[in-house]
Amino acid sequence: MANDKREAKVRKMIDDDLERVNEIDDLLFGEKRVRTWPFSFKTYWDIYGPGVNFVAEVGGKVVGFLAGNILAQERSQSILDLMHTIGRTSRYPKIGWIDMMGILPEFQNRQIGRLLVDAFQKECQRHGAPMRAIIRGDDAGLANFLVKSGFRKWETTVYEKD
Numbered sequence: 001m002a003n004d005k006r007e008a009k010v011r012k013m014i015d016d017d018l019e020r021v022n023e024i025d026d027l028l029f030g031e032k033r034v035r036t037w038p039f040s041f042k043t044y045w046d047i048y049g050p051g052v053n054f055v056a057e058v059g060g061k062v063v064g065f066l067a068g069n070i071l072a073q074e075r076s077q078s079i080l081d082l083m084h085t086i087g088r089t090s091r092y093p094k095i096g097w098i099d100m101m102g103i104l105p106e107f108q109n110r111q112i113g114r115l116l117v118d119a120f121q122k123e124c125q126r127h128g129a130p131m132r133a134i135i136r137g138d139d140a141g142l143a144n145f146l147v148k149s150g151f152r153k154w155e156t157t158v159y160e161k162d
Contacts, residue, residue, distance in 0.1 A: 064103035096124035
């Protein structure tokens with residue numbers, strides 16, 4: 001078992017990792033799917049392909065994953081697309097979106113999630129893109145992880161009507 005992040009290695013995800021990542025995803029979310037994302041990792045991969053995805057290994061075994069993309073900023077007037085703050089007076093040309101992550105329960109709270117986010121952040125920085133993640137408002141565990149990882153919550157809330 002990993003006692004700290006030094007025992008974990010993070011690398012880009014490859015096709016050979018898909019079976020194991022799907023096993024982790026199924027174990028974590030199974031039939032209840034999903035507090036933050038509406039479909040399984042397998043479906044995600046079929047739609048988005050390789051993207052900017054990473055796995056974490058401990059002892060040569062994949063124990064966690066992060067799936068994301070770095071995409072061109074949408075050209076709309078949505079508040080989600082405008083990054084007007086004191087420090088940022090214009091939109092970014094690209095945004096790095098963390099779409100999914102999962103870590104086996106026995107490896108959670110051991111800095112593996114942080115290593116995955118750090119790897120994704122390095123890719124975002126190479127593209128001049130800030131990182132974003134959209135989660136359900138009631139996903140306290142993931143919200144707490146994101147805050148501990150340096151994210152800040154926007155003051156914007158999305159409402160929907162069918």
